[in-house]
Amino acid sequence: MASKTFHEMLADQVEIEFSASQQYIAVAVYFDSQDLPQLARHFYRQSLEERNHAMMMVQYLLDRNIPFTIPGIPDVRNDFGTAKEPIALALAQEKEVTGNIEALFRAARDQNDPLGEQFMLWFLKEQVEEVSSMTTLLNIAERADNLFDIENHLARESVGDAGRDPSAPAAAGGAL
Template identity: 75%
Template sequence: MATFSELLGAQIKNEFAASQQYAAVAVWFARQDLPQLARYFYRQSLEERNHAMMMVQYMLDRDIPVTIPGIGEVRNDFAVATEPIALALAQEKQVTADIEALFTAARSEGNPIGEQFMLWFLKEQVEEVASMTTLLNVAERAGQNLFDLENYVAREQIGDGGNDAAAPQAAGGAL
């Protein structure tokens, strides 16, 4: 079984991969002339990058060796607007499972500081999954009328936009 530190190092890669995937989704929406969705996913990309850098800072603060990993390919092509949103929801659900595993590892190792650090991410994932679920539901209801979806994104605040005063510090500062 992997240690908390090993899982955290792997999660840094996952967060950077999520950031890149959200950037690809944002570009796809921008190419579809859907600026509200593009802006939302550009912001999500930065939020995931910041999550990775929060984990980097934690490892630095705890004197745990950390490396910045490369990531694999991301998906860039989609047929309809619901596809990238469904991909994002699946990604958020996987991240939730990964964060839960990190919390469990910290607890099983008797690492209360690691456990406490992961609590913020658990709370964050509840918001991320709920927001992406709602966005997918609205996209499915909008069907081919993507202006309704654009209006929804423009009108509603989806998630906290990465603005949480209780968030851990990101290495180099949050963007």
């Protein structure tokens, strides 16, 4: 079986980014339903970031005149037993995306696509921040005596860059 091209892999990553966005909405709604507004706000913002990442990839594919389709997404998880579960899910999701982004970078390099390689550099940097901030949040959740300790941490501390990186690629239709 022939391996996928960088552009095919990038089109596949659009689905993964939209799926991550939708999963973060489900996590945010879970926290909202538990009257945990700081956690809900954090994950609503994360959802927008993931949506923007998908739209950055869409814009890149449009700019390179690469044919692709906007995919549907699989169902997301909505039920959680504890507040730690959705945070652990988010960390696992970010680690998986990091592996995908690394594979995309390698594919661009292997296929002698310097524009693709350069495009993926920003996402590599972004994934370091994403995994780090989600690791910190899970560590706080594991050490917290109660859920309000996590809420207070999020109210007090800046976790991640909230998608405000001026070096970010353009998103199709504009970043939200």
